[in-house]
Amino acid sequence: MSKISQQIIFDMDDTLIHCNKYFDLILGDYFEWMTEWFQQYGVTTEEVRTKQMEIDVAGVNKFGFASANFPQSLIDTYHYFARTHGRDSSRKEEELLLQLGLSVYDQEIEAYPGMVETLEQLREEGHCLHLYTGGETRIQKRKIEQMKLTDYFEDRIYIRQHKNISALEGILKDGTFSRSDTWMIGNSLRTDVVPALTAGINSIYIKQQREWQYNLVELKQEPHNVLYTVSALTEVPEIIDDHVN
Template sequence: MRQHLFIDADDTLWENNIYFEHATEAFIEFLDHSSLSPHEIRAVINEVELTQGYGTASFIHRLQKAYRRLCERDVTTEALERIKTFGEQIQRHPMQLIDGVKETLEYLAPRHMLAVLTKGDQDEQRLKLDNSGLADYFEHIIVVAEKNVETYKDLIQKFALLPERSWMIGNSPRSDINPALAAGFNAVFIPHPHTWDMEIQDVRHEGNGHLLTLHAFSELRQHF
């Protein structure tokens, strides 16, 4: 039976957060704080309000704001520009697909409706999809500001979905799994070892939907 499969992008289709981690490590080294541990510095970065949404531009803003808060020396324009380069390196990194993604999408696309559902900057996310070579497998590309319960309820209305035949597939309990289940979707949780810590929650099986937990994206072929 044809299903509606909404698939997360970052850290589900391709590697993403690991590059943000590399940039954060470069920032911590550059900051060279005399007393705060890397863990404490990361906590400050995570506390910075997401005033510009998600994506590289927002990440650069958060690093610069954290630098102003934590720097133990004069904050210079040169230092802020240096921090900007840490984020810009993320955009220049070659696209790295998760193992088995392309072959699995080739298998799924003729059988089901596939849609990318991701959050972040519209242009940045669409460029990543274009660079990935995966765009042709998807009938819809949906980029939203947040993935919460209302987002999934809106999708049910917009696409006239039957919730029992609709699935959200991703690595983030906070954005992909918990709100989808609460909205009546089914969900497939594919944990990733480098999921952004702001996206980590206990998986809450709310609603009437089914929950699958898989070890790898390629295992979708066994269920769909």
């Protein structure tokens, strides 16, 4: 067992379970529809992708991780190109886009490789595990239940619609965390790593091969605490073990 028990806070989406790949699948269908509907105007997939990303990120910045953001970004992008090219909007097409966007939340949940082994190893080594995820309670609870994550996190689960510096600081202040012995594990520089560095806790950044643009920000501050970058969830236990021993 490690000499000092650590408080380990895990992000969920694209850290423990897959998330972005389902949005990519939906966007693949969306780009096909859009380029077909606007074919006569020469609209390209890249143009649609750029505008949808711009609108989606703006929505998250304003409203947090609300489930309506993504489908609304599809509809708003559709309206943008309709206005730009003088094409009439269609209620039928809008409804199709709404249902397409909402379908992303009905996808089967899939764990990242080594999720169970990683959580079990850390728990067996005496560490206290916490789950901190961004989104709507109903949707995130469904994922948590399907993956049986309460087996590892019990009542130490925090769901926030806005996942930022103040949200993490609130969790730390409300709990019994020793910041030098606390870790934030996640795939987002914006919502995991930067808040952790600001709060003065340790962080492990799990760098994904394909990342949502919203998550990518420049690290402007020099870390005064521990920051590691890894490419797989399964690397986490060894890093923490090496650090505390």
